[in-house]
Amino acid sequence: MADIVRESMEYDVVIVGAGPAGLSAAIRLKQLDPDMTVVVLEKGSEVGAHILSGAVLDPSGLDALLPDWRNMGAPIKTEVKEDNFYILGPAGQVRIPNFPMPPLMNNHGNYIVSMANVCRWMAGVAEGLGVEIFPGMSASALVYEGDRVKGVVAGEFGRDPETGEPGPSYEPGMELHGKYVFLSEGVRGSLSKEVIAKYDLSKGHCPQKFGLGMKEIWEIDPAKHREGTVTHTMGWPLGSNAGGGSFIYHLENNQVYVGFVVHLNYENPHLYPYMEFQRFKHHPMVAELLKGGKRVAYGARAISEGGWQSIPKMVAPGVALLGCSAGLVNVPRIKGNHNAMLSGKAAAEAAHDAIKAGRAGDELSAYETAVRTGPIGKDLKKVRNVKPLWSKYGLVASLMGGGIDMWANTIGLTVLGTLRHGKSDAAATGLAKNHKPIDYPKPDGVLSFDRLTNVAYSFTNHDEAQPAHLKLKDPSIPISVNLPKYAEPAQRYCPAGVYEVLGEGNDATFRINFQNCVHCKTCDIKDPSQNINWTTPQGGGGPNYPNM
Template sequence: MAEIEREAMEYDVVIVGAGPAGLSAAIRLKQLDAELSVVVLEKGSEVGAHILSGAVLDPVGLNKLIPDWKDKGAPLNVPVKEDNFYMLGEAGQLRIPNILMPPFMSNHGNYIVSMGNVCRWMAEQAEEMGVEIFPGMSCSELVYGENGEVKGVVAGEFGKNADGTPGPSYEPGMELHGKYVFLGEGVRGSLSKQVIAKYDLDAKSDVQKYGLGMKEIWEIDPEKHKEGTVTHTMGWPLNGNAGGGSFIYHLENNQVYVGFVVHLNYKNPHLFPYMEFQRFKHHPQVAELLKGGKRVAYGARAISEGGFQSMPQLEFPGGALLGCAAGMVNVPRIKGNHNAMLSGIAAAEAAMDAIKAGRSGDLLEGYDAAVRKGEIGKDLKKVRNVKPLWSKYGLLGSLTIGGMDMWMNTFGNGFLGTLSHGKSDAEATEPASKHKEITYPKPDGTLSFDRLTNVSFSFTNHEESQPAHLHLTDPDVPVNVNLAKYAGPSARYCPAGVYEFVGEGADTKFQINFQNCVHCKTCDIKDPSQNITWTVPQGGDGPNYPNM
């Protein structure tokens, strides 16, 4: 096909992703120089449409970015009042005393929020300062300069046929060029993945690790609602099958966030993360809370869990990786939004220094060091061994040895140094022949639900005539390798029912229902053959989360 001609627009800084990292960078740039031209490109139909997080927000990043956020009406309305940790058994629970937790694990001073609504508010602040924000604009390609640097992105390409050729209403999109390009796409972003590979940014870092987070919003009986209560659990139903746990956060209006995280380094390909979540809600403690209530929303997304040792180099020629695009989640705290904001601030300050010096398209010297040696690095370094210990020794090892290491890191250096994660999550998957199948109870339609019913509560929509945004490197691998050797784990690890094996025996076909995709990117991470690549669909498609 002939090379596509596109119009180009020039900016000082181009930012991909209107999440907490990208919006913080945009706001900070305008605070430093109101005359800078800054554009933020968001693939969701609106800002916040693709934002999914717990979320208990540590306001440290917001305090630094907009100190008077309360006066400006930021939607941080529910301070944490009660903090609970439980170890679950099938029929009961054991509370872990808060006093055993390192001080930084306390949620005192934090807020239960909808990060989607926080980002919508941040976008308003940014636009008032002159930032241009374009939702519904998927960034499908990187644009490179003469010296191999990233100089921009292609955004707003619409109207391709299913085979990838231009359709009758094809729009080629535009090239948006910047002196610097910030990638704040979130976990396993498609452009970030390309940049990391092209510039070998992970050459000196450990392998990245991930979890799958699933979340429902419930409206519950007002008599059971305790605004400001935060509860985390570990143990049942996962037990020894996988690492992970749950969160239950009581926000406003008799609503609770009910969430479940499964670490994606599990070995047994028969594990069904979504059904583990549904089974969790039948625990007596949880079932009693939800009894008489109704689920009003559902969503899922991957979580970066590698932490300090897994962050790639954050600077590349012409730009920087922000927030979860680089992996800045503090796993024991289940928090990353504060670090995402701080990274956006640090990147903006580095870019401002470079632009003032007349530079463009080079490495943003100082940004990587500012992250690793500043507040983000200190936050992540304290907990750097919890995840590898959990992977190696299970929950008990994580609680005991990891807890001791966190306490020692609180007051100095831990006794373990920095442990390695070992295998990638894809490599951790073992052949089905080594494991027993897991039988899951059928969803009852009251507390637990089938995947397709729940996906309808994510308000997901994809225009069906476009090319599938989920690409197979080899179309024969799903049946001939993954089904034959691993019992077809894609039919289970996807929380939206995108992948199916249809037919039997020699007639078995692999079917991709891309219309269901909630953009969690688990397939790109967990596929044991690494045969699936997640890319962006056309702009505006995907989930439309209201208050996640």
């Protein structure tokens, strides 16, 4: 790498990732100073191509950033009209009434949206203010100047798929330098992971916890469609095997978002999160809703679930972590987009002040303070004990104890203090010999589908003439360690069928079908040997989500 000569471009702020956090930062920087130079790099083929979220949007972040958004053509139209919560059993369900729930769980005033389309709209706002946005440009490496992050390498193409060395059509890309680099890559971003490790930003904080979220868009019978209805479920089919639950959101045009989340701290390596999702759709309540409809899109992504205790230090010299790169999701509310927007706004304000004061490149301590003491911190501190209660004591304790704790925090009381998370999700994986295999029904092709069929509905594509972006630290580990100890769970935890074990015994081999990858990052998180390193592929590769 050292002998590669690249051209460079200078900016005030370089932003990696055109999600709600990165775009909010870009917009706010230009609001504060129209002459500030701001660039946003997006690895997807277009803005929104890699955005997947539930999503019920709390508009508080957008209200703070763009108070007039309602008159600006934002694709935010479907207000929540009905809020339902069920605990499922194999053949029925029990509705939990809304009145005992803390006020923060109320979705009144929120909107069912496609965050992919919201981000496309936000990109238009940003460009109208003079922000440069480059889609199809993966930021593949950080550039350092002494101890400071100076920029990123972007737009590198043409490495040999076998050796990883520059090939005959190699394009070295460019170095984009900034007074500050904002990393808004989403969950478990490769550059964010490097920064957290290099500067030991997680020291003193709990390990980050994660979930795997899978989502389908369905067009259903108009007679069953109830625009503005939000439904969440817990319980079956996961039971005691894993934490998690589902969401069903009725948006416009007779469409519903059907999603399923599995917490990645599950012990049984035989668990197959994707098949739990498919089985869920056969519950009588869900099957009746979807009967006669058709699935039109599929996708998956990891979700940061550690909350308040797991937020690392968010700044180092010249760099800041925004949104899901820092882990700002409110897990009980299943919402993080508002906090992502607020974090982008706060980072922009801190960077603007530092640059104007001649402190460019310093740590943005003002940003860290704004997140921890402002609306983001207040939002996350109220719910900080729900996830650790669930992890340690199960669903019922989480509902009861977490509910009491949230109510107490709402009125300023602290009942449980701050509970800590235990081991990482990878370390939580148990030995295969200590757990029973799970027999999953075969998908019927009507309500449930095999992985590869569904991956086709994510419109995923990667140029095969590139090195695999999923890298094994030790290629022998999957067969020599993970297979005998854990039944090689990569075969099951990946929601896109990327990993396969072929053959048996001494003939067993491990295959990586990186072309299927939907960039969810689950493998980087859950691999029990921590042997898989997710990196960015060439720009433009990955899913092409239409309305996720």
